[in-house]
Amino acid sequence: MAVTTTNSQYMKDRARRQGIFLSLPAVFWLGIFFILPVLIVLAISFMTPTTDGAGGQLPLTLNHYADAFDFWKARPIYSTIILRSIWISLITTLICLVMGYPLSFFIATRKSQYVRQFAMFLIIMPFWTNFLVRTYALKTIIAPEGTLAGILNAVGGLGMLVNGKLTWLNTREAVILGLVYSYLPFMVLPIYAVVEKFDFRFVEAANDLGANDWKTLLRVVLPMTAPGLVAGFILVFIPTIGAFVTPDLLGGTQGLMISNLIQQNIRGSGANYPRGSALSAVLMLLVTIGVIIYLRYGDREVA
């Protein structure tokens, strides 16, 4: 016994030393190329822009944050776009929820295991294919002279066309459509993981005890699958609030979101690093709020 104890103690010591050594490359890489840059950006966000905009200087200022949160000013361009991003992201998440929740039940209640696997495969496959190409595919359909416009023209317009063209592209709604299209799988996956384990005898029990379908849904099924819903909510909300490609390709100026604004301030023609940095910090704050909600109410096992 004594030998075993010393041996395991010895190995624990080795593991301890070895652990630090093995984690060093990743720690340095992320420390230098991730944590440090983020800290620099946070610091710059409190500075005054230099004359060329590509840098920050003293004095320190809170102006960029004031702009971001000033929802009452006459021309509140920054706060408008921040509010719009939150709105677009929330609506997208809600639509994904309404579509994804019954869909997860549909897949989970298929009897054959192969049908279930195939149904999940059909959900996951688009999510694995190139994001840009999928967004472009949607654009070819809803473009003013796109496929949908062609079909509608053939059947007489149905009152949806203006001068034979579809006016869906470059709107906020187009961005929401594109985001739902891209992030629906993120909602289905965690909900399916919970629904798969759901015992449907609870539904029978609720019915036997006199609950109708509506009450059964609200009082039994929803509370029991809530962890999946929360996980799905966060998995859709976090990436959509920082979406860049979808609003850029489908939204035009109407559907501009925070990320596009950050990009304009860092790499656009009128560079303003401190402003871009502050917007970046606001985006991080919004995401952090989402993560806190998740850690507070979500089931960590699911995602």
Added chain:
Amino acid sequence: MSEQMMSPPVRPALSEIDFNYGQIRRDMFVRRVGKFLFLLNPIVSYFFLWAPIVVLVILSFNKNKTVSVWGGFTFDWYLEIFNGTSQFTGDMVSALRNTLFIAVISTLISTIIGTMVSIALERGIFPGKKIVDAVLYLPVVIPEITQAVSLAVFFKFLFDAFQGFTGRQPTLGFGTIIIGHVVFSVSFVVITIRGRLSDMNPRYEEAARDLGANEWLTFWRVTFPLILPGIISGALLAFTLSLDDYIVTFFTNGVGTNTLPIFVYGLLRKAISPEINAISTVLLLASMVLVGFSLFIQGRGANRT
């Protein structure tokens, strides 16, 4: 107690029960509507997810230059791309070469340092472990645009400082892109490999050490073969992420280092044409093959243990 359970509850005759027929009718209506929506939902959802992709593939064979009118079947657009008569071919080939180079190098780096830190976190006990753990999850949560912008600002200042000291200005390019790709892919590699490591019984490693193998030998003869499927799927994930990345590449990209997503994005922003549809279809096919391969590897790995 037992006698009570034995005797069945007294059931009133049906004629004596005062059914609320209105309520029952309403409940049955709700059930019918629910059933209808429950069947409608998957039809709409699957159509919504797949119709754009199917339409894109079909239109890549469209003779007509527009995407709204079908003008007959043709392979022309594919032929143009593959024989090099298309205006895009040259740029596309060099972009593909850059993409593969960046993906291979960044996958190698992130897989190696990711495997090391996974073993450290799963098997090691050391001060600051929780912080390392938290830092590794940050790139997954933080929006990609924030990471990309921070890196761009960081390199700008670093290069300016470098010029101040040495008089030479370094440029953005392969190096900076690879650094950015490793940052976001290492977390995913670690998540994948740690899943595999925590499933593996640490007694195999203890047994190897008891039999006289040193750490190095234990890793290569015991741990590595057992977690290899995890390492491969982590590496494939890193590879896919690097291939598909647009945002980080855009912010760390220099002159002449355009990747395929950067090149494709430039096209997609311009116009819609069957030629771009054909290129997109090729990309779709490529990512499907990659995913199929990845699933195949994972399936084999799962069967082995």
